[in-house]
Amino acid sequence: MRTPYRLGKTLSFISFILFPVTLNFFSPYVSIDGALQGVITGSLLLFFLLYLSGIFLGRAWCSHLCPWSAPSDFLMTINNRRVDRKRLRIIRYAIFAIWITVLVLSFVFVGGIRSVNLLHLTEKGISTDQPVKFITYYMVVLLLFITTVLVGRRGACHALCWMSPFLVFGMKTGELLHLPRLRVVSNPETCVSCKACTRSCPMSIDVQSELHKGYIGSSDCILCNRCVDVCPSHVLHVRMSKGISDNPTGSTKRYL
Ligand code: SF4
Ligand code: SF4
Structure with missing residues (x-):
């Protein structure tokens, strides 16, 4: 096991x-509760930071x-x-669209942004x-579990995650601006077509098919390093x- 994969496992x-300590900073409910009072919450700030990180660090x-x-793995x-x-992507983006619509309408309903409280509903x-509040925590964990x-490899990431669209939008923004970002790149000439990369991918990407263009282009790639390892x-x-x-020349070697 190489260092980046082991580091990722440890951090996750x-x-x-x-x-249990950070739950509210990922919460779509907390962001809407804040919006109904005209408050920018810590979760909204985190979602914006995820968008920015997507530009350079992908997913x-x-x-x-x-x-x-870690539980997904x-x-x-x-x-x-x-x-x-x-x-599953259709389900995930449908959930995201409903949530974003409610969020925006909530701010409109109360007349816009009134204040910033990064610890909204997060006492101390x-x-x-x-x-x-542990009931909420266990309900969230149970839903994801x-x-x-039931769905399979990282099923909640594919079907439910309300945060990944921010990362993907960041990736698309970086592509529009022609900015470099962290990617899995490949040297297809040396591939022996064993498909070990495809079998190992936790995001169900057909890595062996994608690598022929010189990099993994799927927005589902989470840069876990498994295929690399x-x-x-x-x-x-x-x-x-x-x-x-x-x-621009079509040569795949320039990616490495
Ligand atoms: S693991 Fe994937 S990239 Fe590596 S040789 Fe096998 S098919 Fe090719
Ligand atoms: S780094 Fe490789 S194994 Fe991990 S998600 Fe991306 S393509 Fe799949």
């Missing part, structure tokens, strides 16, 4: 342990810092089925500071790259 485990957040990353030991990413900086176990031919690497715009 720590993030999961801290989830590295998802594998390294998201509180649900563990639950692959229960259900390791590859998922239908396109169908701790999300679950009262026993009753059931979805992941399992490849026997060292075809894959994680690098800062502009992707296809790096390569």
